[in-house]
Amino acid sequence: MGRMDNFSPVDYGELVQEDRIHGSLYIDDQVYDDEMDRIFHKGWVFVGHESEIPKHGDYVTRLVGKQSVVMMRGKDMQVRIFLNRCQHRGNQLCPQKEGNKRAFSCPYHGWAYNTEGELKDVPFAGGFDKPFSDFNLEQPRTDDYRGFVWACLAEEGISLLEHLGRSTELFDRACGLAPEGEVDLTAGWDRHQYLSNWKMLPENDTDGYHVNFTHRSFVEAIDSQYNDFVQDEDTIEGVVIDWGMGHTEIDFSRGYKEPLKWLGVTPERVPEYVAALTEKHGEDKAMELLRVGPPHACIFPNLFLGEMNIVIFQPDGVGGCVQWHTPMFLKGAPQLNYRLLRQSEGAMGPSSFLVADDATIAQLTQRTLEEGQKNWCDLSRGMGREIEEENGNLVSHMTDETNNRGFWKHYKTIMVA
Amino acid sequence: MVTDADEKALTRFVYREARFADESKYDEWEALWDDDAVYWVPRGEGDFDPAKHVSHLFDHRQRIATRIRQLKTGYRYSQIPVSPMRRIISNMEFFDGEKDGELEVQYNFILAELAIQSTHETIYWTGRVTLKVRPGGDDFLMFYKKIVLVNGDEPITSLSFLI
Numbered sequence: 001m002g003r004m005d006n007f008s009p010v011d012y013g014e015l016v017q018e019d020r021i022h023g024s025l026y027i028d029d030q031v032y033d034d035e036m037d038r039i040f041h042k043g044w045v046f047v048g049h050e051s052e053i054p055k056h057g058d059y060v061t062r063l064v065g066k067q068s069v070v071m072m073r074g075k076d077m078q079v080r081i082f083l084n085r086c087q088h089r090g091n092q093l094c095p096q097k098e099g100n101k102r103a104f105s106c107p108y109h110g111w112a113y114n115t116e117g118e119l120k121d122v123p124f125a126g127g128f129d130k131p132f133s134d135f136n137l138e139q140p141r142t143d144d145y146r147g148f149v150w151a152c153l154a155e156e157g158i159s160l161l162e163h164l165g166r167s168t169e170l171f172d173r174a175c176g177l178a179p180e181g182e183v184d185l186t187a188g189w190d191r192h193q194y195l196s197n198w199k200m201l202p203e204n205d206t207d208g209y210h211v212n213f214t215h216r217s218f219v220e221a222i223d224s225q226y227n228d229f230v231q232d233e234d235t236i237e238g239v240v241i242d243w244g245m246g247h248t249e250i251d252f253s254r255g256y257k258e259p260l261k262w263l264g265v266t267p268e269r270v271p272e273y274v275a276a277l278t279e280k281h282g283e284d285k286a287m288e289l290l291r292v293g294p295p296h297a298c299i300f301p302n303l304f305l306g307e308m309n310i311v312i313f314q315p316d317g318v319g320g321c322v323q324w325h326t327p328m329f330l331k332g333a334p335q336l337n338y339r340l341l342r343q344s345e346g347a348m349g350p351s352s353f354l355v356a357d358d359a360t361i362a363q364l365t366q367r368t369l370e371e372g373q374k375n376w377c378d379l380s381r382g383m384g385r386e387i388e389e390e391n392g393n394l395v396s397h398m399t400d401e402t403n404n405r406g407f408w409k410h411y412k413t414i415m416v417a
Numbered sequence: 418m419v420t421d422a423d424e425k426a427l428t429r430f431v432y433r434e435a436r437f438a439d440e441s442k443y444d445e446w447e448a449l450w451d452d453d454a455v456y457w458v459p460r461g462e463g464d465f466d467p468a469k470h471v472s473h474l475f476d477h478r479q480r481i482a483t484r485i486r487q488l489k490t491g492y493r494y495s496q497i498p499v500s501p502m503r504r505i506i507s508n509m510e511f512f513d514g515e516k517d518g519e520l521e522v523q524y525n526f527i528l529a530e531l532a533i534q535s536t537h538e539t540i541y542w543t544g545r546v547t548l549k550v551r552p553g554g555d556d557f558l559m560f561y562k563k564i565v566l567v568n569g570d571e572p573i574t575s576l577s578f579l580i
Contacts, residue, residue: 097570186469187469187470187471188460188465188470188471189471190460190471190472190473191571191572191573192572192573192574192575193572193573193574195535195536195574214494216490216492217487217488217490217491217492217493217494218487220487220490220492221483221486221487221490222483222487316572322572325471326471327471337468337469338468341467341468341469341470341471341472341475342475342480344471345471345472345473345474345475346480349471349473349474350473350474350573350574350575350576350577351458351473351474351575351576351577353483353484353487356495356575356576356577357493357494357495357577359495359535359574359575360494360495360534360535360575361494363535363536364535367535367536
């Protein structure tokens with residue numbers, strides 16, 4: 001995939017330092033190629049959620065780095081991921097972004113595959129002597145955690161659970177808010193084009209420092225749960241957490257005193273939901289789940305558990321990326337869906353009250369980096385006050401750059417390998 | 418049957434609404450909305466229920482007010498400075514509304530937006546609008562504006578101006 005044998009002249013050890021990173025990492029085509037190879041084509045990449053394809057033959061197409069893949073539900077109800085290419089001459093099998101099929105038929109020469117990826121028909125088979133079984137669709141390594149399906153194009157390497165590490169707790173927290181213990185991603189995905197490097201998405205989405213500045217118009221115009229996190233430095237109770245393996249979080253829950261602050265309501269406003277969760281967990285645990293709320297966490301490299309949104313980061317060339325978002329519906333609480341839809345559009349996407357401004361800032365950053373020769377970006381904030389908790393997490397004040405350092409530390413371990 | 422007089426009056430309203438949007442005249446534009454407003458930019462063709470599926474933008478009257486309030490804070494960076502814009506409107510077709518006195522117009526548009534606050538590139542937005550009005554204000558008040566973008570199911574750049 002790309003250049004020969006992955007030789008790269010880029011010295012990542014020099015460009016990624018503990019307290020600063022070099023701006024060329026956002027603008028260099030060679031860096032982008034190396035990232036595609038080492039992060040997206042050799043490591044685990046989030047593809048989609050099982051709830052997106054509930055029925056036999058349902059599928060969605062996604063990108064894993066540069067590689068188009070199809071995530072499909074087979075006749076045996078297993079979820080599989082196929083490379084989106086015919087095994088004959090490499091034509092793209094499925095140009096649609098979603099749908100339901102009982103077979104893939106290649107439009108070039110009519111080779112046909114079933115929903116389990118097996119080659120079933122080669123037209124005019126008299127001239128073709130090879131066994132069909134050598135031509136089943138290619139399946140990358142695939143695994144899921146709580147319905148979140150990941151792929152790894154490399155045959156060898158760590159398992160998904162090793163990649164997720166301690167961050168499985170964040171998935172558990174998200175799913176634990178659902179009375180049936182599962183999230184339901186059935187609202188469709190909105191896609192927002194950024195004209196900036198993809199790494200600005202994971203960096204910014206768990207950056208607790210910019211909220212009061214980039215989002216000043218939001219804070220002034222809209223009363224939200226974030227109001228308690230933009231006051232004086234001394235009164236902010238939220239923290240940032242480096243979970244290791246490049247996974248990072250803003251934990252607002254340390255500032256939440258009451259249940260459902262994260263949803264912007266009191267329990268009386270959503271009685272069926274509170275009752276359903278209480279029935280499952282008992283009152284004490286339900287109230288604690290409702291106080292803590294969902295994670296606000298980036299899972300390396302391309303997934304954002306964005307409170308009540310699920311977000312995908314899709315690189316799109318060195319100077320572009322696409323941020324996908326969908327509201328995180330909770331199985332067993334459909335009465336929240338309308339509110340979650342409107343909150344999702346309010347927070348994420350091209351017309352939102354929040355990330356429309358992040359996109360502009362990211363684009364300005366990208367332009368400035370492209371101008372410079374000796375750009376260093378400082379990430380030292382909080383190095384003197386972050387603390388390591390018992391489980392190994394690094395925790396610091398919400399405005400500290402512990403998260404950014406956590407992202408880049410992991411990035412470096414992959415990129416110098 | 419929509420009368421010629423209604424067509425002319427509604428055409429004037431459509432052009433005025435477009436000019437307020439082009440020039441980011443927020444108060445004048447907001448005053449064109451009735452209380453039961455739906456301002457909607459769906460994904461794709463918009464052939465889905467916005468109560469079940471996510472849209473680019475789906476505002477009722479209160480959220481339109483919030484949107485305008487945010488734009489007027491002076492810190493809405495995705496519109497500082499505001500995008501210079503001009504839109505061309507064509508292919509108008511007029512229909513009776515569901516209730517007496519209500520009218521509907523559908524039209525195609527091409528909108529040139531200069532992203533002056535970031536890339537300085539000119540972005541062309543194209544699509545079809547369904548606009549529903551009833552008598553009120555200086556002539557009409559609009560209560561439904563659905564904007565179906567040609568590229569509405571593709572990734573789109575920030576859309577925090579008035580479309």
